[in-house]
Amino acid sequence: MKHLTLSIALLTLAACGGGGGGSSTAQISNGTTFQAVASEGELVSYTVDTSAMTYSYKIIESAYGKTDVTGNGKLTRNSDGTYTPSGFNGKVAILDSGLLLGAIYEDLNNDGTREVVPIIGMSNPVTSLAEAADTYNFISRQCTSSCTNYFGTVKVNADGTWSSCVGANLAAPNPSCQASASGAATGISSGRATLTLNGVAGGSMLIFKDPITNQKAVLLDLNGKTGLGKGAIFAGSQTLPANADGNWTYLHTNGSNGVVTVSGTGFTDSGRLSNGASYGPLSGSLTRNAPWSGFVTTDTGSIIIPAGSGLYAAYFGAKSSMSIGVKK
Secondary structure, eight states, X not given: OHHHHHHHHHTOOOOOBOSSSOOTBOOXXXXXXXXXXXXXXXXXXXXXXXXXXXXXXXXXXXXXXXXXXXXXEEEEEOTTSOEEETTSSOOBEEOTTSEEEEEEEEOTTOSXXXXXXXXXXXXXXXXXXHHHOEEEEEEEEEESSSEEEEEEEEEEOTTSEEEEEESSOTTSSSOOOSEEEEEEEEOGGGTOEEEEETTEEEEEEEEEEOTTTOOEEEEEEEESSSSSOEEEEEEEESOOOSOOOEEEEEXXXXXXXEXXXXXXTEEEEEEEOTTSOEEEEEEEEEEETOSSTTOEEETTSOEEEEBTTSEEEEEOOTTSOEEEEEEO
């Protein structure tokens, strides 16, 4: 339970996907580098050039011994404004607000098979804990011998401390947390804070502030050194976008990718499996601000963070996979 909680805090993953503040058609003619967090826990430097139609990446911090591993390839522009990287079935989407949805293609667990690993990144992380201070909803993925997903809340304070609560809302009176943890964040002035638990560095925390909505978001990689496992935490402010209607592009930790189209309280999900085969469309309904403010719950029980910064994250159960994405 302890490792669960920290994940939360770490995963302050910049408010998953929604509303205003960006589009997936941003043009980067000279190449822009994004600091990014992979869903498996890696911290990645990811560079995109939409004139040369190329991408490259370097793993900066690794929970799997992959530090300094690099990769690169070509991009193909899709009709919806996203890009497909050469060599694997994935998506790259760039928001005008400074956020990126992408993927790396690596054999992280050394089993001889390269896998598509979704990442979320930012080109302009903030350098002030005062700007980061807030209560966030989070969705995390943490892996030890197997992977487990969590959701809950984390509070980041301007004095550099944080506390987390699995399965309940810290903004409510007397929350019934399934697990809780607390610690510190240091070194944010460099744009990348170190998150600690019991004095042990658990990973790097990136903080984003949407220039249009002023919504704050955080991305955190889990390095596996604190008992929390290896993985990532994604979180966002407890406010839903006024209008979530539209198309949300996502990458799934099982290798699939697709688009969720939202209209009012209904949605349609269509996508492709890791082998390129199409599935869906699947349809259902949404309940806003459930299980509490800032989350959305589907009729099948999935819990989603759709945030005004343009990011998106989805929890499908503790032992299922998860997805991250952006609003196109």
